[in-house]
Amino acid sequence: MTKQRAAVLEVVSRKGCHYSAEEIFEEAKKILPEISRATVYNNLHALERDRVIRRITAEDSSDRYDSSYVPHGHLYCTVCGDIKDFDIPNFHSSLSEIADTEIDSYELKVRYICKKCK
Amino acid sequence: MTKQRAAVLEVVSRKGCHYSAEEIFEEAKKILPEISRATVYNNLHALERDRVIRRITAEDSSDRYDSSYVPHGHLYCTVCGDIKDFDIPNFHSSLSEIADTEIDSYELKVRYICKKCK
DNA sequence: CTGATTGCAAAGGGTTTGCATTGGA
DNA sequence: TCCAATGCAAACCCTTTGCAATCAG
Numbered sequence: 001m002t003k004q005r006a007a008v009l010e011v012v013s014r015k016g017c018h019y020s021a022e023e024i025f026e027e028a029k030k031i032l033p034e035i036s037r038a039t040v041y042n043n044l045h046a047l048e049r050d051r052v053i054r055r056i057t058a059e060d061s062s063d064r065y066d067s068s069y070v071p072h073g074h075l076y077c078t079v080c081g082d083i084k085d086f087d088i089p090n091f092h093s094s095l096s097e098i099a100d101t102e103i104d105s106y107e108l109k110v111r112y113i114c115k116k117c118k
Numbered sequence: 119m120t121k122q123r124a125a126v127l128e129v130v131s132r133k134g135c136h137y138s139a140e141e142i143f144e145e146a147k148k149i150l151p152e153i154s155r156a157t158v159y160n161n162l163h164a165l166e167r168d169r170v171i172r173r174i175t176a177e178d179s180s181d182r183y184d185s186s187y188v189p190h191g192h193l194y195c196t197v198c199g200d201i202k203d204f205d206i207p208n209f210h211s212s213l214s215e216i217a218d219t220e221i222d223s224y225e226l227k228v229r230y231i232c233k234k235c236k
Numbered sequence: 237c238t239g240a241t242t243g244c245a246a247a248g249g250g251t252t253t254g255c256a257t258t259g260g261a
Numbered sequence: 262t263c264c265a266a267t268g269c270a271a272a273c274c275c276t277t278t279g280c281a282a283t284c285a286g
Contacts, residue, residue: 001260002260002266004266005266021250034268035268036267036268038251039266042267055177057176058175062251063177063250075217095191098204098206099193099204099230101233102230104231106229107227108225109226110223111224111225113220120241153243154242154244157241157243161241180276
């Protein structure tokens with residue numbers, strides 16, 4: 001656990017945030033001004049490999065990172081781009097049943113218009 | 119409806135396929151050898167805008183295109199990369215209920231290991 | 237006729253890679 | 262000590278853009 005990895009983890013772990021790699025880089029620089037982009041990418045990959053964080057794919061923009069490795073749904077506001085977490089109880093086992101196979105994990109993106117934008 | 123758009127649509131519409139833009143370009147060239155990459159992208163965008171096809175995001179690889187605009191689930195084999203469609207009855211309305219808001223559409227990716235690979 | 241579409245090539249962004257240097261266990 | 266992690270820059274892939282030529286309605 002280097003100080004760079006700790007900084008990246010600290011940033012990704014901020015509650016309710018779904019930062020892009022570039023945003024994580026910018027935030028991490030505030031903690032460690034000498035950190036490099038490659039190191040941020042290295043650590044994001046390492047933390048994902050170690051099942052600490054989860055990468056989520058946006059559309060029309062770069063990937064984002066979620067502080068929880070446990071799959072859950074994401075609400076994407078199609079107007080302001082904000083991302084909110086939301087849970088579906090027992091979704092993993094429901095999926096397994098419907099698909100009639102063991103499943104590893106899932107990613108659920110729901111497009112909507114958030115309250116503010118409506 | 120230009121012959122280029124027809125070719126792109128023909129390729130994307132092949133049953134069970136989830137081609138990348140590059141694959142669509144390669145297949146479309148077999149129909150119209152003079153077609154350019156930019157035209158393929160143009161038409162993929164146009165067809166998506168007109169709600170004919172749907173773009174789906176992979177991970178660790180480029181976007182794919184689905185011949186149906188209607189949202190449904192996708193099973194991604196984590197070993198061979200194959201993508202299969204699958205339906206969850208009433209999922210749209212269930213989501214709307216659980217999220218307690220109107221929703222526009224969704225994208226559901228399920229990671230698993232397909233029969234062949236198991 | 238006229239706006240939309242095409243093809244090309246160059247630019248763009250986000251991410252990865254190679255490699256010499258540094259640092260934590 | 263020593264392998265993993267770092268920082269930098271260049272390379273890379275995929276996609277978009279600018280623009281003149283062409284085409285479909």
